[in-house]
Amino acid sequence: MTKVWMLTVQWMSSSALFQHITALFECTMAAIITLLVSEPVGVLYIRSCRVLMLSDWYTMLYNPSPDYVTTVHCTHEAVYPLYTIVFIYYAFCLVLMMLLRPLLVKKIACGLGKSDRFKSIYAALYFFPILTVLQAVGGGLLYYAFPYIILVLSLVTLAVYMSASEIENCYDLLVRKKRLIVLFSHWLLHAYGIISISRVDKLEQDLPLLALVPTPALFYLFTAKFTEPSRILSEGANGH
Numbered sequence: 001m002t003k004v005w006m007l008t009v010q011w012m013s014s015s016a017l018f019q020h021i022t023a024l025f026e027c028t029m030a031a032i033i034t035l036l037v038s039e040p041v042g043v044l045y046i047r048s049c050r051v052l053m054l055s056d057w058y059t060m061l062y063n064p065s066p067d068y069v070t071t072v073h074c075t076h077e078a079v080y081p082l083y084t085i086v087f088i089y090y091a092f093c094l095v096l097m098m099l100l101r102p103l104l105v106k107k108i109a110c111g112l113g114k115s116d117r118f119k120s121i122y123a124a125l126y127f128f129p130i131l132t133v134l135q136a137v138g139g140g141l142l143y144y145a146f147p148y149i150i151l152v153l154s155l156v157t158l159a160v161y162m163s164a165s166e167i168e169n170c171y172d173l174l175v176r177k178k179r180l181i182v183l184f185s186h187w188l189l190h191a192y193g194i195i196s197i198s199r200v201d202k203l204e205q206d207l208p209l210l211a212l213v214p215t216p217a218l219f220y221l222f223t224a225k226f227t228e229p230s231r232i233l234s235e236g237a238n239g240h
Contacts, residue, residue: 019104022104023097023120026101027093029096030089030092030096034088038088039081046081046085048079048080048081049079049082051143054140054144055140059076059077082139082143083139086135087135090128090131093124093128097124101121105118105121146196147197148197150189150192150193150196153189154186154189154193157186158216158217158220159220161182167220167221168221168224169221186217187214191210194206194209194212195207195210
């Protein structure tokens with residue numbers, strides 16, 4: 001009975017991993033197709049207008065009124081195609097998901113309950129409209145704040161994960177491969193954020209900051225014995 005349970009857990013874990021791999025494949029293919037259909041067509045790069053200021057993303061808010069008589073409504077995309085290309089990417093993500101994900105669900109259906117089979121699809125059908133609205137309203141803000149958002153999220157999610165997993169020393173971190181994968185993933189995101197905010201003309205000054213990527217994890221491990229996250233979690237679970 002124990003062996004059957006372990007095999008079931010292993011199959012469930014592999015099914016979840018398979019779903020993540022499929023989602024990564026869908027997003028990668030959507031990104032490649034989006035680049036291929038954008039100007040210039042057929043190549044994996046885009047020719048975009050230079051972004052000078054935040055108002056370039058919201059040309060509809062700056063409609064000139066010659067002689068204060070007639071308002072000329074500006075509908076041109078000053079940052080073409082940086083604004084619309086995101087919507088095209090989301091559209092291809094949705095199409096590929098609807099084409100590939102049902103086949104995945106059918107393949108791993110025996111490893112998932114009926115209520116779990118379509119959760120990833122339902123979640124995407126909720127998140128894609130939300131992401132589309134965020135891009136439509138805050139595309140310019142996201143363009144400028146994205147590296148800083150990545151940095152903050154990588155720090156917060158790493159701290160939450162390590163506290164939830166009750167990681168208080170290096171041994172707790174190294175005892176499972178999954179924890180190392182999560183750690184390296186957060187380091188990769190943190191490095192990406194640092195590279196994104198680096199100044200092109202002063203890379204020799206900014207890129208050495210990559211040496212600070214492991215600092216948040218090391219700081220957490222060195223200070224965990226003072227905060228005792230496991231005790232905080234147990235007290236929270238007991239309602240204290």
